Amino acid sequence: MSRKYLAETEEDLAHLRKMLRRVMGDDADTVRRHLAKRDEARVLDVACGDCREAEVLTDFIAELKGPSESAVKLTGIDVRAREIADAQRRYGGKREFKDRPGSRECDFMTGDASKLDQHAEMGEDFDLVFMRHQNYWHSARTWEEIYDQALAKLGDDGRLIITSYFDKEHELALEAIQRLGGELIRTEFNPETRELQTEGKSVDRHVAIFRRKEE
Numbered sequence: 001m002s003r004k005y006l007a008e009t010e011e012d013l014a015h016l017r018k019m020l021r022r023v024m025g026d027d028a029d030t031v032r033r034h035l036a037k038r039d040e041a042r043v044l045d046v047a048c049g050d051c052r053e054a055e056v057l058t059d060f061i062a063e064l065k066g067p068s069e070s071a072v073k074l075t076g077i078d079v080r081a082r083e084i085a086d087a088q089r090r091y092g093g094k095r096e097f098k099d100r101p102g103s104r105e106c107d108f109m110t111g112d113a114s115k116l117d118q119h120a121e122m123g124e125d126f127d128l129v130f131m132r133h134q135n136y137w138h139s140a141r142t143w144e145e146i147y148d149q150a151l152a153k154l155g156d157d158g159r160l161i162i163t164s165y166f167d168k169e170h171e172l173a174l175e176a177i178q179r180l181g182g183e184l185i186r187t188e189f190n191p192e193t194r195e196l197q198t199e200g201k202s203v204d205r206h207v208a209i210f211r212r213k214e215e
C-alpha cells in the first residue's frame with residue numbers, strides 16, 4: 001500500500017469520525033441513555049468489505065456509552081471472503097487498551113447480508129447497524145433486501161447509519177429505507193469528502209441516520 005493511499009485512508013477515517021458525531025447530533029442523548037443500560041454495546045457493520053472503519057465505529061459507540069463501561073462488540077459481514085479475511089487479520093479478536101477503559105471485540109464473517117436472518121449466530125438487538133458506501137445502484141433489489149434485513153437487526157432505540165458515494169444513490173437509498181420502515185432522523189453532507197476519479201463520487205459524501213418507525 002502506498003504512503004499516499006494510507007494517508008488518504010487516515011484522513012477519510014478522521015472525517016468519518018466527525019461525520020458520525022455530527023449526524024448523531026441531538027439524538028446522542030437518547031442513544032447515551034439507552035447504551036448506559038447495556039452491559040455490552042453491539043455494532044453490526046453490513047457489507048463491511050475490509051472494514052477499515054472498525055476502530056472508528058467501536059470508538060464512536062464507546063464514547064457514547066461512557067468511559068467506565070465501554071465494552072463494545074462489532075460484527076462485520078460481507079460476501080467477499082478475501083476482504084473479510086483481511087478485516088479479521090487486522091481488527092479481529094478482543095482488545096483492551098492501557099489508555100482507554102473497557103474493551104473492543106471484533107468478529108467478521110463471510111455471508112450474504114440480504115439473508116441476515118439466516119445468521120442466528122450473529123444475534124439480534126444491535127445498538128448500531130452501519131453500512132458504509134451502500135451500493136443501491138449496483139442492484140436495487142438486493143440492496144432493498146439488505147436494508148430490510150439491517151432494519152430488522154436493530155434493537156429498540158438502535159440506530160442505522162449509512163454513508164453514500166453519490167448524491168442520487170443516497171437519495172434513492174433514503175427513499176427505500178423509509179419505505180421499508182426506517183424513520184430518517186437526519187442526513188448530512190460531508191464538507192470534507194474526498195473526491196474520487198468518477199465525477200460526482202466521493203468518500204462518505206453523505207451520512208444519514210435512522211431509527212425504526214414505531215409500528
Ligand SMILES: C[S@@+](CC[C@H](N)C(=O)[O-])C[C@H]1O[C@@H](n2cnc3c(N)ncnc32)[C@H](O)[C@@H]1O
Pocket residue numbers: 046047048049050051077078079080083111112113114131132133134135142
Ligand atoms: C461499495 S462497497 C463498500 C465496501 C465497504 N463498506 C467500504 O466502504 O469500503 C459495497 C460492498 O457490498 C458488498 N456486498 C454486495 N452485496 C452483498 C451482499 N449481498 N451481502 C454482503 N455484502 C455484499 C460488496 O462485497 C462490497 O464490499
